[in-house]
Amino acid sequence: MNHVISVQVENKPGVLARVASMFAGRGFNIHSLAVGPTADPTLSRMTVVVDGPEMEQIIKQLYKLVHTVKVTELPAGQGLEREIMMLRVNAEASRRGEIMESAAIFKAKTVDVGVSTLTFELSGDPDALADFLELMRPYGIVDLVKSGRIAMARDTKSKDGNKARLRSA
Amino acid sequence: MSQTMTGAQALIYALERQGVDIMFGVPGGAILPAYDPILDSKIRHVLARHEQGAGHMASGYAHATGRVGVMVATSGPGATNLITPLQDCYMDSIPVVAITGQVATHAIGNDAFQEAHTWGISMPATKHNYLVTDANDIPEVINEAFHLAATGRPGPILVDLPKDVLAATMTWHEPEEIKLPGYKPSVRGHPKQVKAAIELIQESARPVLYTGGGVIRAEASAELTRFAEMANLPVVTTLMARGAIADSHPLTLGMSGMHGCYTATTAIQQSDLLIAMAARFDDRVTGDVAAFAPHARVIHVDVDPAEIGKVRNPDVPIVGDAKVVLEQLLEELEKKLAGGAAPERAEWFDQLARWQRDYPLAFDQDPHGPIQQQYVISEINRISGKDTIVVAGVGQHQMWAAQFWGFEKPNTWINSGGLGTMGYAVPAAVGAQAGMPEETVWAIDGDGCFQMTMQELITASVEGIPVKIAVMNNGALGMVKQWQKLFYHERFSAVDLTDHTPNYVKLAEAMGCVGIRAEKPEEVAPAIEKAMATKDQPVVVEFVCDPEAMVFPMVVAGGSNDNVIMRPEDLPDPRGPQPEDEI
Numbered sequence: 001m002n003h004v005i006s007v008q009v010e011n012k013p014g015v016l017a018r019v020a021s022m023f024a025g026r027g028f029n030i031h032s033l034a035v036g037p038t039a040d041p042t043l044s045r046m047t048v049v050v051d052g053p054e055m056e057q058i059i060k061q062l063y064k065l066v067h068t069v070k071v072t073e074l075p076a077g078q079g080l081e082r083e084i085m086m087l088r089v090n091a092e093a094s095r096r097g098e099i100m101e102s103a104a105i106f107k108a109k110t111v112d113v114g115v116s117t118l119t120f121e122l123s124g125d126p127d128a129l130a131d132f133l134e135l136m137r138p139y140g141i142v143d144l145v146k147s148g149r150i151a152m153a154r155d156t157k158s159k160d161g162n163k164a165r166l167r168s169a
Numbered sequence: 170m171s172q173t174m175t176g177a178q179a180l181i182y183a184l185e186r187q188g189v190d191i192m193f194g195v196p197g198g199a200i201l202p203a204y205d206p207i208l209d210s211k212i213r214h215v216l217a218r219h220e221q222g223a224g225h226m227a228s229g230y231a232h233a234t235g236r237v238g239v240m241v242a243t244s245g246p247g248a249t250n251l252i253t254p255l256q257d258c259y260m261d262s263i264p265v266v267a268i269t270g271q272v273a274t275h276a277i278g279n280d281a282f283q284e285a286h287t288w289g290i291s292m293p294a295t296k297h298n299y300l301v302t303d304a305n306d307i308p309e310v311i312n313e314a315f316h317l318a319a320t321g322r323p324g325p326i327l328v329d330l331p332k333d334v335l336a337a338t339m340t341w342h343e344p345e346e347i348k349l350p351g352y353k354p355s356v357r358g359h360p361k362q363v364k365a366a367i368e369l370i371q372e373s374a375r376p377v378l379y380t381g382g383g384v385i386r387a388e389a390s391a392e393l394t395r396f397a398e399m400a401n402l403p404v405v406t407t408l409m410a411r412g413a414i415a416d417s418h419p420l421t422l423g424m425s426g427m428h429g430c431y432t433a434t435t436a437i438q439q440s441d442l443l444i445a446m447a448a449r450f451d452d453r454v455t456g457d458v459a460a461f462a463p464h465a466r467v468i469h470v471d472v473d474p475a476e477i478g479k480v481r482n483p484d485v486p487i488v489g490d491a492k493v494v495l496e497q498l499l500e501e502l503e504k505k506l507a508g509g510a511a512p513e514r515a516e517w518f519d520q521l522a523r524w525q526r527d528y529p530l531a532f533d534q535d536p537h538g539p540i541q542q543q544y545v546i547s548e549i550n551r552i553s554g555k556d557t558i559v560v561a562g563v564g565q566h567q568m569w570a571a572q573f574w575g576f577e578k579p580n581t582w583i584n585s586g587g588l589g590t591m592g593y594a595v596p597a598a599v600g601a602q603a604g605m606p607e608e609t610v611w612a613i614d615g616d617g618c619f620q621m622t623m624q625e626l627i628t629a630s631v632e633g634i635p636v637k638i639a640v641m642n643n644g645a646l647g648m649v650k651q652w653q654k655l656f657y658h659e660r661f662s663a664v665d666l667t668d669h670t671p672n673y674v675k676l677a678e679a680m681g682c683v684g685i686r687a688e689k690p691e692e693v694a695p696a697i698e699k700a701m702a703t704k705d706q707p708v709v710v711e712f713v714c715d716p717e718a719m720v721f722p723m724v725v726a727g728g729s730n731d732n733v734i735m736r737p738e739d740l741p742d743p744r745g746p747q748p749e750d751e752i
Binding site: 009013014018019021022025056057060061063064065066067068069070109 | 288289293296300317349350351352473474475477478479571686
């Protein structure tokens with residue numbers, strides 16, 4: 001089962017190499033990894049999707065890295081998870097209409113039109129991306145690029161401190 | 170002090186301010202700038218004959234003194250030669266700082282002469298490492314490096330310094346306060362868990378205090394001994410914890426594990442409560458984890474949270490420094506006992522005493538037969554006394570030293586436990602002796618190990634570091650031979666060293682040492698006495714030992730600790746586990 005962990009690290013040279021090396025050295029599998037800056041320029045955030053049952057060890061080993069500031073495991077299905085994908089499919093003139101129709105249902109943006117291909121951009125929940133991919137597969141996928149997953153916990157705190165979901169996206 | 174200086178001067182000044190009194194190294198091109206200010210420094214530099222030797226010297230120094238050891242090397246091959254000692258220190262939690270030269274910043278990545286990606290290569294072998302690109306960062310980096318090496322779970326830190334950074338001009342400034350938002354080791358155990366631990370200990374009928382090397386690193390021997398006494402707990406010491414409690418103490422059971430003594434290993438197996446004190450459930454201790462201490466509840470104290478639950482899930486986890494947690498446990502126990510005594514556990518102690526009587530550690534020295542290594546070790550122990558610092562290599566001699574030396578205090582046993590680095594003994598002994606010039610330092614070494622790093626005896630004699638080296642010459646890579654004997658149908662492959670080449674006495678003399686040879690049992694004690702009488706020179710004593718001797722007790726690799734084999738005839742299957750089994 002996949003787990004999503006959000007890792008706040010000091011924004012220092014080589015910190016990605018340290019995290020990647022630790023995963024490799026300890027035999028943990030990375031499914032996907034996305035890195036980017038945070039609102040605080042001294043910190044970066046990594047969102048790591050990992051396979052395997054050793055979550056506690058992974059989190060502890062991440063904490064052991066001197067530049068790791070905070071590690072949060074986002075419970076499966078409860079966080080806000082996003083991926084972006086660009087997908088190029090075979091689209092002969094005769095099938096363009098039905099392909100565009102399917103893309104519209106998924107709110108995929110058409111970003112490139114070739115002589116015999118269409119290229120879509122779709123961002124959103126990883127499951128939706130997977131569904132769209134399955135839908136497109138029969139037409140013949142020419143190329144596919146996916147970002148790593150990024151994720152954030154939902155804000156479940158209410159004003160008086162009680163846990164309450166205010167709004168979900 | 171706010172003074173203009175070079176990066177190299179700032180480096181040496183920063184090291185002086187850390188209290189460094191000695192460093193072990195080998196110079197070279199990229200580190201050249203740092204070697205100039207050494208001439209004006211009060212820090213003693215010991216010129217090793219190989220960077221690996223310098224690294225193990227720093228490790229031996231740190232082991233013996235408890236202070237941070239410092240190793241220095243140049244870029245490229247100098248730095249890569251430090252990787253083995255760094256990994257060795259990482260596995261055994263030894264505080265060291267490595268200073269390496271690097272090619273100039275503009276040349277990095279160009280495959281320059283003597284360039285290696287030291288930062289990348291050393292990353293998984295260090296607790297943390299640095300590549301300094303601005304001389305102005307040197308005060309902070311050195312400060313952080315020593316802080317990281319010595320605090321929390323101690324370990325090796327590497328600082329890579331490009332030549333132009335060392336040569337650059339900077340203005341010295343007081344290092345800023347250490348800002349490491351992600352590094353806050355827990356020192357005090359959680360009071361609730363400490364309470365829960367005492368509850369379990371009081372209820373236990375068959376407890377064992379399973380002590381690891383962390384107790385020695387935390388300088389917690391006195392607290393450990395008091396706690397064992399107050400709570401009435403038998404104590405097992407791992408290979409790294411030998412000396413954490415005196416072997417002569419009535420509560421001590423000795424070493425457990427693959428070559429541990431029967432009582433210690435079996436006590437853990439039969440225990441109902443295991444108090445793991447700064448120990449990490451190493452595979453050499455546990456054997457088959459699923460069969461390890463099957464009836465025991467576990468209290469696990471460790472300063473490194475990642476060790477807790479890594480191998481065995483504890484009932485009571487306590488993250489904290491061993492010394493502080495032991496003080497907390499003592500305080501809580503005192504409250505709980507309220508003047509009364511701890512449970513007597515007479516049945517358990519009777520059982521332990523029966524095992525000790527029935528399955529003692531023993532050896533047989535035939536006065537007319539070949540010399541047994543256990544006999545040599547016992548004799549060195551008897552003649553040199555309890556304050557001797559003992560340093561071992563890796564293999565049979567190491568296990569026999571751990572078994573048969575009576576350790577009476579901490580920091581007197583120095584060996585490569587986790588990494589199992591052959592060749593550790595000679596350089597580590599030199600480092601230990603350099604740090605503790607008043608003490609007697611004996612290396613117990615194998616002939617295989619000795620041939621890996623013996624050139625550091627040149628360092629010892631030139632620098633006036635009078636170590637004593639016992640070379641157990643059994644003409645073979647003994648431990649490998651033992652495995653081939655037991656598990657590979659006595660098909661001996663690449664283990665024969667011969668007992669006559671090199672000539673160890675001549676070799677010792679050529680390196681500026683006194684060389685002595687003992688070939689018969691009656692020559693053992695006189696040889697040791699002669700070595701003890703030599704105060705101003707390193708001594709090598711070659712003991713020509715039984716080439717067929719094997720280390721027992723033994724638990725076969727990956728086997729259950731319920732099956733402690735006392736003699737080769739007791740192996741359950743004449744073939745033992747198959748070669749493809751886990752090693």
